[in-house]
Amino acid sequence: xxxxTQQLPAPETKRQFKTSDDFDDAYLKDIERRTNxxxxxxxxxxxxxxxxxxxxxxxxxxxxxxxxxxxxxxxDDPDIWLCTTCYQCYERCPRDVRPTDVIIELRxxxxxxxNVSPAHRAVIKNLKETGxxxxxxxxxxxxxxxxxxxxxxxxxxxxxDEEDSELQKMADRLFNVAPKPDPATKQAANEEDG
Amino acid sequence: MAxxxxxxxxxGCIAPNxxxxxxLATGFVMQKLGYELVDMERASCCPAPGVFRSFNKVDxxxxxxxxxxxxxxxxxxxxxxxxxxxxxLADVNKHLKADEAAxxxxxxxxxxxxxxxxxxxxxxxxxAEVLAFEVTPAVIKPLLTRxxxxxxxxxxxxxxxxxxxxxxxxxxxxxxxxxxxVTVLGVESVEFKDKHTCCGAGGGVKSFSAYDSMVILxxxxxxxxxxxxxxxLDTCPFCHLQFETGQDYLNKNFNxxxxxxxxxxxxxxxxxxxxxENLVGIQYQLMGxxxxxxxxxxxxxxx
Numbered sequence: 007x008x009x010x011t012q013q014l015p016a017p018e019t020k021r022q023f024k025t026s027d028d029f030d031d032a033y034l035k036d037i038e039r040r041t042n043x044x045x046x047x048x049x050x051x052x053x054x055x056x057x058x059x060x061x062x063x064x065x066x067x068x069x070x071x072x073x074x075x076x077x078x079x080x081x082d083d084p085d086i087w088l089c090t091t092c093y094q095c096y097e098r099c100p101r102d103v104r105p106t107d108v109i110i111e112l113r114x115x116x117x118x119x120x121n122v123s124p125a126h127r128a129v130i131k132n133l134k135e136t137g138x139x140x141x142x143x144x145x146x147x148x149x150x151x152x153x154x155x156x157x158x159x160x161x162x163x164x165x166x167d168e169e170d171s172e173l174q175k176m177a178d179r180l181f182n183v184a185p186k187p188d189p190a191t192k193q194a195a196n197e198e199d200g
Numbered sequence: 201m202a203x204x205x206x207x208x209x210x211x212g213c214i215a216p217n218x219x220x221x222x223x224l225a226t227g228f229v230m231q232k233l234g235y236e237l238v239d240m241e242r243a244s245c246c247p248a249p250g251v252f253r254s255f256n257k258v259d260x261x262x263x264x265x266x267x268x269x270x271x272x273x274x275x276x277x278x279x280x281x282x283x284x285x286x287x288x289l290a291d292v293n294k295h296l297k298a299d300e301a302a303x304x305x306x307x308x309x310x311x312x313x314x315x316x317x318x319x320x321x322x323x324x325x326x327x328a329e330v331l332a333f334e335v336t337p338a339v340i341k342p343l344l345t346r347x348x349x350x351x352x353x354x355x356x357x358x359x360x361x362x363x364x365x366x367x368x369x370x371x372x373x374x375x376x377x378x379x380x381x382v383t384v385l386g387v388e389s390v391e392f393k394d395k396h397t398c399c400g401a402g403g404g405v406k407s408f409s410a411y412d413s414m415v416i417l418x419x420x421x422x423x424x425x426x427x428x429x430x431x432x433l434d435t436c437p438f439c440h441l442q443f444e445t446g447q448d449y450l451n452k453n454f455n456x457x458x459x460x461x462x463x464x465x466x467x468x469x470x471x472x473x474x475x476x477e478n479l480v481g482i483q484y485q486l487m488g489x490x491x492x493x494x495x496x497x498x499x500x501x502x503x
Contacts, residue, residue, distance in 0.1 A: 057398045058405065061415045088412055091250040091403035093362035097372055106363075113254035122255065125407045129251055137244040139251065142217040149484055150220045159216035159223070160239040172242055175313050176266075180259040181252065 034076035045101040052095035064088035120184035134177035137162035207279035208271035209237040214437035221481025225470035249287040251404035262309045264292040269316040278324045283436035287359030290324040328435040332377040337384040345474040347386025350430035357436040393423040401442035417446040431461040444486045461488025
């Protein structure tokens with residue numbers, strides 16, 4: 007019978023060694039300024055309380071560890087988008103690290119690098135076009151009339167076509183996330199560095 | 201000081217654009233209690249504390265501050281019916297009141313959007329918290345015209361009570377406010393496993409990965425259906441949407457057979473205060489269309 011060691015993949019595929027390029031001190035310092043990450047004692051209360059991590063690959067304790075080391079891979083990790091911001095870890099953390107806020111900071115960084123999923127870009131498009139994350143549809147317009155409510159609520163969408171529209175101003179100035187990074191240029195940049 | 205007994209009514213997105221019956225029911229309840237609700241013209245998405253804050257925290261604060269400014273101009277406190285809107289607006293309001301540097305930064309950006317300046321003159325309230333702590337169950341009781349005999353699985357949602365350091369409403373691990381409210385309405389709150397877990401929709405997870413969102417909900421629904429409640433009672437249109445569309449998804453993809461009605465606190469309260477059942481609007485919802493309050497209602501005879 008094969009031993010456990012023999013079943014493991016060859017070392018070069020098992021582990022990718024990191025280089026100094028994978029760490030960024032400035033990013034660490036910036037996040038540190040606005041959160042409490044240095045207080046983390048890696049106790050794991052956050053992961054144990056995590057309602058998403060119970061079912062998904064999202065492991066908040068290891069992500070905080072990466073941030074403390076300045077490891078940039080946390081920003082490209084899609085798992086940071088699996089936090090439901092339920093604040094359970096935030097409430098229970100014995101060191102007041104506020105892990106939910108750390109996730110928000112990471113997502114802000116990731117968005118600035120263009121790491122925003124197509125589904126989330128669609129939600130931003132909704133906001134820019136209608137002023138709502140969830141816009142109205144014909145069925146609900148009809149339902150509102152049947153209930154005796156005005157067909158459109160008095161929100162910004164109702165006033166979208168007025169002169170000097172505020173919706174247009176908001177669309178122009180808010181939530182302009184960076185475009186998706188082009189895999190070709192990313193590859194080229196890595197090769198140059200390497 | 202903002203006007204008393206009058207609120208700037210913040211609708212948000214999902215209530216007016218998916219479940220307008222929640223908007224109608226809240227208006228009915230607040231009117232019965234002697235409050236005035238005034239429309240907030242040109243209000244936008246709050247914007248959602250999970251998804252939009254994740255893209256850019258400063259832009260999120262600016263858009264939220266704009267909504268708060270609309271109410272400040274009306275000299276009224278904001279009333280929300282959604283945990284998400286409450287999460288964003290209450291948190292930003294408190295943050296900008298306390299942090300002068302952030303307030304200056306936001307005010308500078310607000311100028312680009314129109315004639316807005318955050319002054320910090322109002323409070324942001326949630327309808328559940330107003331009913332529980334300002335109006336109080338004792339005052340609600342004599343205003344009821346009927347009670348509903350039913351078992352409810354109460355779902356608080358996350359952003360009503362948490363972060364508790366900011367919200368300061370009730371114990372987030374074992375709250376009592378909604379239980380105390382529904383008891384007055386004749387409804388029994390049933391306990392179930394992991395009662396205070398998340399519905400799985402927030403933080404942009406529902407849009408980012410619908411499957412993961414549904415896996416989180418599946419556990420919640422399993423625990424809820426185990427105690428066989430007559431309906432799920434929530435205080436948040438986003439949880440409402442998640443329970444509704446989620447049951448449908450779980451039935452189609454996970455071999456379940458759920459049909460539990462989802463009721464917002466305002467809907468239940470409005471019915472008990474005499475609102476016509478058609479306007480409560482369960483017939484417009486996906487789940488539990490066969491459920492009827494009137495089959496389980498009991499008129500209150502004045503004594």
